[in-house]
Amino acid sequence: MKKVILMLLIISMLIGLFGVVNAAKKVTIWCWDPNFNVAIMEEAASRYQKLHPDVEFEVVSMAKADVEQKLNTILASGVKRGLPEIVLIEDYNAQKYLQSYPGSFADLTREFNYKEFAPYKVKLMTLNGKVYGVPFDSGVAGWFYRRDYFEQAGINPEDLKNITWDEFIEIGKIVKEKTGKYMISGDPYDGGLMRILLHSAGTWYFDEKGNPNIANNEVLKDALKIYKELFASGIMKETSGWNEWVASFNNGEVASVVTGVWIIGSIKAEKSQTGKWGVLPVPRLDLPGAVNASNLGGSSWYVLNNSENKDIAIDFLREIYAKDIDFYQKILIERGAFGTWLPAQNGYAYRAEDPFFGNQRIFLDFSEWLKKIPSVDFGLFTYEADGAIMGVMPDVYNGNLTIDEALKLAEEQFKNTLGF
Amino acid sequence: MKIGKSYNLWGWVFISLALIALTLFILYPIIYSLYLSTFSTRGFLKTFVGFGNYKRLFQDRNFLLSLKNISIIFVVQIPIMLFLALIYAFLLNDPKLKFKGFFRTALFLPAVTSLVAYTILFKMMFSTDGLVNNILLAIGIIKQPIRWLLDPFWAKVTLIIAMTWRWTGYNMMFYLAGLQNIPNEIYEAAEIDGANRRVQFFKITIPLLKPIILFTTIMSTIGTLQLFDEPMNLAAGVVTGSSVGPGNSLLTPSVYIYNVCFKYVPNFGYASAISYVIVLIAAILSLIQFKVVGERR
Amino acid sequence: MRRKLVYTFIYIFLSISAFISIFPFYWMIVGSTNASVDIIKGKITFGTKFIENFKNLIETFGLGQVLLNSLEVSIFVVIGSLIVSSLAGYGFEIYKSKSRNRVYAVVLWTLMIPPAALMVPLFRLMNVFNLIDSLWGVILPMIPSVFLIFFFRQNFQQYPKEIIMAARVDGASELRIFFSIVMPSMKATYAAAAIYAFMTSWNAYLWPLVIIQSSEKRTMTLFISNLASGYNPDFGVVMTGVVVATLPMIIVFFALQRYFVQGVLGSVKQ
The missing domain is CATH 3.40.190.10 (Periplasmic binding protein-like II)
Incomplete structure (x- = not known):
């Protein structure tokens, strides 16, 4: 028995050496x-x-x-x-x-x-x-939309190049009413859209010195309001996780997707939708300094x-x-x-027309939007801040807390996480 | 005496392998992390804070939330699971029951699945457009799909259902084994005295199984305090992963430790402090359970 | 009459419970024969995609190597922890002493520490032994199992001490008594412990995740969780993977099942 153990030890050392x-x-x-x-x-x-x-x-x-x-x-x-x-x-x-x-x-x-x-x-x-x-x-962001659904709802995409999120929600209601399709889809507890909203206004969870800027952050307040409104208005299909989200636009349940350019691969994976998609600049917040361009990831x-x-x-x-x-x-x-x-x-690919997107030169557009993205310092604690805010979202959705109260709580929590 | 001394030596020889292994792989990491828990760290930069991490913990709403989350499992899931396991064991212990082997195997089978695999399976079954909602809608129990993994309340229900599925048979096995120690004559005598099954269950089975119930309760408590694989995999696959389950409803202390170490700005000192508080809680709960059951070692 | 009614209830109750227990297994097997889209929709009938899914799993993701890795890990952990823990359980139980009981109490307390907090120090230690990114790095820390030490000690309590005494009188050495008299007569205990050790090692997640880096050394659990966590997973392939990951466990369980209850029984004697 001792021999066996000894052998095992020797073998282990040998294999261990091969490991690196x-x-x-x-x-x-x-x-x-x-x-x-x-x-x-x-x-x-x-x-x-x-x-x-x-x-x-x-x-x-x-x-x-x-x-x-x-x-x-x-x-x-x-x-x-x-x-x-x-x-x-x-x-x-x-x-x-x-x-x-x-x-x-x-x-x-x-x-x-x-x-x-x-x-x-x-x-x-x-x-x-x-x-x-x-x-x-x-991660330059775009507003991917279904040309066929928008047409059916009587909406001209040309009029949508410079709109605000409030207008976006109004249009979403029309789309829902006329086509029965959701305007967008997403996870109510995911911070992705939040980051798009903040970035488009050149703001983040922190000020220039890296201190938390949550409770009195006007942009954040607006962003939370939009989050709540999107779900309350019934134009957003709730999905849990990445797969359900991708499925929701691959199977034609939603009329548009607002996210980073990297989603193109997933959208194009559904070949039957060729020619039905287009891309617009993202909506902006109704605040000074906010632009129709943003970034995610x-x-x-x-x-x-x-x-x-x-x-x-x-x-x-x-x-x-x-x-x-x-x-x-x-x-x-x-x-x-x-x-x-x-x-x-x-290069040629950046100017090419894409038949999947109705021959739109989408990457030329993205190049333009890329230049407009405000510069933002993400600091060190994006995920901690995200977590703190998503932790109070249940109370925002069900109305237990006003947005001001919720953000105050989130800032406190955030500071505790960091040990300030 | 000579013999006594040599036996004492043999005692150490027998446990020596385990002691070496435990010291290396468990004791050393524990002591090292105790040392770390007095520092606030950022990656490999360390600042000594003494008890600062521990003080900070009690204001950390995320940590308190994680405790709240598992306390719901502690109060709801463990009793349901252990009670069900007891009933199964009691029923399967009946010598007149047919197909005993089949029922026992079927009920134990979930316990052989890997935690990761079964969680992934449940995540698929409980998606909003998924299997469970389809069945419930078809039977007519619900009219609207339940938002299983989208609502803080239902997410916890999903976790509880999943854990109960996985662990009930496992605990049943301990009870079944324990019941073999109770001679069947006791039940027969009780039956002659006119005691029905309910009386038998509460007056014979439960009192006689007390030590095993205590054992399973403590093991489940420790398991709940360390709960990691299930919530981690149930909550995985979101776009940015901002929250662990809807509104952090699946955040457990172990997942929080993981986040503090690996997802947030890495603070291993703080994570170590969290784990020591968990140990303390586990110890206190075990002591209380000992007291409640009234069992002396 | 009443008696019959009661039994009918019991059978119905047990059948429903058994159904709920088994159904996810059924669905998992069905899933491995279906395409990704059908699984999301919750299809519960068999499809025709099994061969395709299985091929995908082997060719695109390299299943064979992963299975071998997991088997190697599990076998060595089972052998190692059975030897180490049964020796320790025997030592604690047969050679009782105050100081060893104190050590035992400390050993039991370590069960309470959340493993997530030990990962970084353990990783440093593995670096000293040059075992990072090796299967031995996965195996060694899983060998000392506190639960199994406890389990064996409980079982050895049942062992008739007279046999040990008699063997001593016959002049057998202590190690010989353990290896050729006690050990062979405790088959059920070892079988139950083997199932437990196999289960924990085959299903281990966090520690392999930390220590393994290269893809050809991945274990089954890492493989599965990685399959499911990609951005656009093929659920047919994931399901097939889940089936393959679960199968060995079921085989081991059925092979050793008849000892299992007996073995657990020893550990819970009062």
Whole structure:
């Protein structure tokens, strides 16, 4: 028996050693979403391999929450082995990682010409004058609508290019009445739309100094009012989670979708709806400084400082993400990935007419809206603030709390979470 | 005496493997996190705060909400589940019952499913346009689809239904085993004395199973305080994941610990403090349960 | 007459309960034969998509390796924790002493700590052993099971001490007594413990999630949760995955079932 145990221990050590052996020139990449980021990274990798056949790539596909969990664990425990070379980080989280794990991400300031990238993206990854990432996709928001339903309701899309959310709700009621379709769909406890509303007014949950700005935030008050109104008016189909949401527009239950440009892949997945969709600028809040342009999501690539093949990884990102115009055309057409490397936006794909969207040159429009997006500093605590606000939403919906009271409570909660 | 000494040594030899493993993989992490709980951390930046984390906890509405959420499970789900399990065990213990093996296996089967797998399954069954609503609408029990995972109240109901499905058979097994210790003659005698099933259940089964009921209650309490896989997977897959279930209705302390570590600005010190408060609560609840059942060790 | 009525009620009640218990299994199997859209709508009849779903699962997602990983983890955890915990349970029970009882109390208390809080220190430790991103990193921390130590100790309480005494008189060593006399006679206990250890290791979620990084080392639970958490999951494939993940558990349970009640019985003797 002792021998068996001894054997087990020896075997365990041996296998354990194999656990971290790496090929000489291997670049490991962690990212989420197999149909988007993962597929795009694989495309990029195969392009790089044509130039450098000796470099191996492993693109690991995980759930977004898992990427974040792993990154936190590995960085917090100070482990130096088995690090991926490249990770995808959502823009909302960028400063959180940069400021929580100083020195863990490679300083790329001198490696890239950042003037060629969309300035708002670069700003999000800058800390103390140094730039730490390679900007990837934009979450420029659009109002995707069903041409056929709008026509049926007697609404001319040309009149909708500069409307407010209040008008949006009124139109939604007409659509509901005339066609029986919901205007939009969504999860009443998801903060996605909230972020679109805030961003379009150039505001966030914090002021310039990073202090909470919730209880007296006029934009936020308006946003909460719209949330409540959307559900109360009956024009919003409630869905739980991503899948039901996507299903609601794929099966034709809703007349429009307000979200980031990255949704195009999911909308186009329903081929029977070809020619029936169009895109408009998002509605704006009825407040000074609010514009008909916004953003939801978007993420960027970061290189880990202690990873084995850091230099190869940087070279790879430079060769593809800051040089290959054709690559950007391909991922735009195939995946709907709207890159933020500006030279790529002169390429053919950005001007092409899309038959699925009734031959609208949608990406030309998105390029225009991209330029209008107000610059916002997301700070470190977007998810904490989101959580605090969604925690009071049940009482807002059922009228137990007025919006002012709810936001006051949310701010208190937010401060408690942070330990201010 | 010589022999006594050598036996004492053997005692340590037998438990040595377990002690080494437990020290490494459980005790060391526990002590390390106790040390961490006196710091406020951001990633690997540490600030010493002493008891600051613990003070902060009692004003943290999210933490209090998570306690409130699991206390509902504690008050509603555990009693329903354990009572059902007791009834099943009692009925299946009847020597005259036919198809005993089938019923026992069928009722225990949910306990072999993985927590992640069954939660995913339930999430699909309980979607608004999903199976459960379809059935209820078809039978005519409801007229409107229930907003299972969209409403804070119904989300908790879903969680309770799912957990009861998964764990009732598991607890039934303990009771069934315990009932084998009660000689059938006791029941036969009771029947001759004219005691019906209800009387038998409350006057014989429950008193004699007391220690096992206590054991399952404590295990369920600890399980509830550590509840993680189910709410995590029920609430997963939302667009931004702003709240854990509608209006944070599925937020449990363990999920909150996870969020503080991995989703929010990573504060491992604070997360450790939360876990120590959970241990304290578990200890107090177990003690109370011991007292209530009146069992001495 | 009344008696018959009572039995009818009992049978109806038990049948409904059994139906509710089994129905999700049925639906899961049905789901694996249906297309994604039908599953969302709650279709409850068999479809024709099983082969397609299964092929997808194997080809696109690499199911085989995942199954092997999970099996390796479970087998080693079962063997390891059965040996370690039964030795400890025996040690605590047969060689009772005050100091060991104190140790035992401490061991039991550790059950109460939420595992989520231990992940980061445990991860650091695994780095020292060079076991990050390896299956052994998953296995080792799962071997010491507090519940199983408790379970074995309860069972050894039932063991007739006279047999141990007699063996000692015959000059058998303590280890020999344990391995060749006590252990073989406790089959049911070991079988029940094996089911429990298999269940916990096969279904483990959080710790493998933390320690495993590369896709070829993923275990079944990670695989399933990853399948379902993508942005546009194919529910037919997810359901097929759930079936494949659940099947081994059911097989193990049926194989060892006849010992199971007996084994649990030992642990709850009063």
